[in-house]
Amino acid sequence: MTTKKLVIVSSGLSTPSSTRQLADRLVSDAAGLLGERGIEVEVKVFELRDLAHDITNHLLLGFAPPKLQAALDAVAAADGLIAVTPIFTTSYAGLFKSFIDVIDPDALTDLPVLIGATGGTPRHSLAIDYAIRPLFTYLHAIPVTTGVFAATGDWGDGGDGVRSLPDRIFRGAKEFADLVERTDRSDRVSDPFSLDRPMGHLLGGLAGE
Amino acid sequence: MQFGIFTVSDITQDPTTGRTPSEAERIQATLTIAKHAEEVGLDVFALGEHHNPPFWSSSPTTTLAYIAGQTSTLQLSTATTLITTNDPVKLAEDYAMLQHVSGGRADLMLGRGNTGPVYPWFGKDIRQGLPIAIESYELLHRLWREDVVDWEGKFRTPLQGFTSTPRPLDDVPPFVWHGSIRTPEVAEQAAYYGDGFFANHIFWPASHTARMIALYRQRYEHHGHGTAAQAIVGLGGQVFMRKNSQDAVNEFRPYFDNAPVYGHGPSMEDFTQQTPLTVGSPQEVIDRTLGFRDYVGDYQRQLWLIDHAGLPLKTVLEQLDLLGEEVVPVLRREFAKDRPADVPDAPTHASLVAAKYGDAAPRQATPRANRGDNLTAGSPYQDAEPVAAAASGSSFGPAATRTAGAR
Secondary structure: OEEEEEEEEEOOOOOOOHHHHHHHHHHHHHHHHHHHOOEEEEEEEEEHHHHHHHHHHHHHHOOOOHHHHHHHHHHHOOOEEEEEEEEEOOEEOHHHHHHHHOOOOOOOOOOEEEEEEEEOOHHHOOHHHHHHHHHHHHOOOEEOOOOEEEEHHHHOOOOOOOOOHHHHHHHHHHHHHHHHHHOOHHHOOOOHHHOOOOHHHHOOOOOOO | OEEEEEEOOEOOOEOOOOEOOOHHHHHHHHHHHHHHHHHOOOOEEEEOOOOOOOEOOOOHHHHHHHHHHHOOOOEEEEOOEEOOOOOHHHHHHHHHHHHHHOOOOEOEEEEOOOOOOHHHHOOOOHHHHHHHHHHHHHHHHHHHHOOOEEEOOOOOOOEEEEOOOOOOHHHOOOOEEEEEOOOHHHHHHHHHHOOEEEEOOOOOOHHHHHHHHHHHHHHHHHOOOOOHHHOOEEEEEEEEEOOOHHHHHHHHHHHHHHOOOOOOOOOHHHHHHHOOOEEEOHHHHHHHHHHHHHHHOOOOEEEEEOOOOOOOHHHHHHHHHHHHHHHHHHHHHHHHHOOOOOOOOOOOHHHHHHHHHOOOOOOOOOEOOOOOOOOOOOOOEOOOOOOHHHHOOOOOHHHHHHHHHHO
């Protein structure tokens, strides 16, 4: 049976967090869909709240403490990333951006991403498309078309009157699962120390390598 | 094994007094520290290069030349010389000169630099940092080994029949260490030339440093310079000591908490656990340093950073005393104990001269009478075989020049 590696990054700040709740539902649908296609998933969940001090220390010092390094390694080696953040003041949470900032700029290339966000009112929902999506596009990740925004009202029965939250979650999860199914990304993770460009290449191919 | 200190030349406020030394004061203090390093029996003093406040060391060879005149055994090095923003021709000249005035006590450690803006200040593009480092070093390497160099590359003006003067002392170039914190290509570069590799070490976990050095060792062997265990490795580290461990912790904490390089980040306890920083008794420094060998193998040079973060001169000199009296003698003994016989010491001028000439007299480059034409008759030096120097120089020779030019 094939196994795909999914990483969940949730940057909700409270406990319990509706951001984490949305993340759980997204991964649950995605895992279900992949399971139906005979694909197992290995899921790693990182709550950025637990890594907040490490992230700040990395920003100040330039290296990741062990717990944060584990998260960075997992993201770099994933087949799919589900990234969920609260929306603060029309954009992603600062903690979420700080985490993105300490990721190696090449580490997200070709990575399927399902974006989720939470906020007080549906009027923030476009933040997914004008703030978060460009971030992943810049890093050459592949964010799926549907981003799932859950406003406070969505958790009750009101919602925004367009599609129910479970519908939107399923739609996003399906687009994500389709990409994750096809990617062989985690098999291609390269070790920077394996030096795919040894000196002969660096100097112009003259060392017989 | 060589033991010494390296300084980044920062001028930092002493957080316990609120006082910041002047440039003049800090420069004089550093000269005092360097001289004291020799007095307490250390082997190496190394100096960084920076071109912006709060650092003062923009002219390492001037500084090291003075120290050379004030000392007699101390090995003088840099940490690091910027191979990216300095002209390799000027580097070849300056460091050959330093080698002469110091009687062969100079080596240099090359690096790419860590301040982005320094590139445009010297007309370079940081996005080309690695290609510049590789091309510039290839040129520097040739300028020291070939009397007359024809060269064309991407990042500086071409050279036609150029002779870098003075020629290296005894026609043996200064030993070069390549310093890097995180770039595997630099480990490869060091291995390729059979030069030394210095892992800065001080801001990185042991696992990372271990991988960098393992790569360098493996590639050193691959390129045919010896076995992996014989590769020439240097490590950085930083220490603060008092006789009693707790005194060291209490005294250093305000410096750690406020230092531009560590401050307001992790706790000193977390940082000491994750990096080579050791704050404690001399015995703790001994134990920690001996432990480095467990993950990098037998190595040749250990440099400590001891004068940063606003520490006053008096304190730094006391650190040197502790290193000289209590730490280094034990480390010399302990490191020598299980060291395999075929693992070499760090190269020195004397060992390189012996390797090149055996019992024969070293070459002393002596210019011919001025011919007004250095291009057509081989070497401008009367004691060199024409052409022979070029053929035995770089393993690339003229073909590399053409390719580099065509890129």
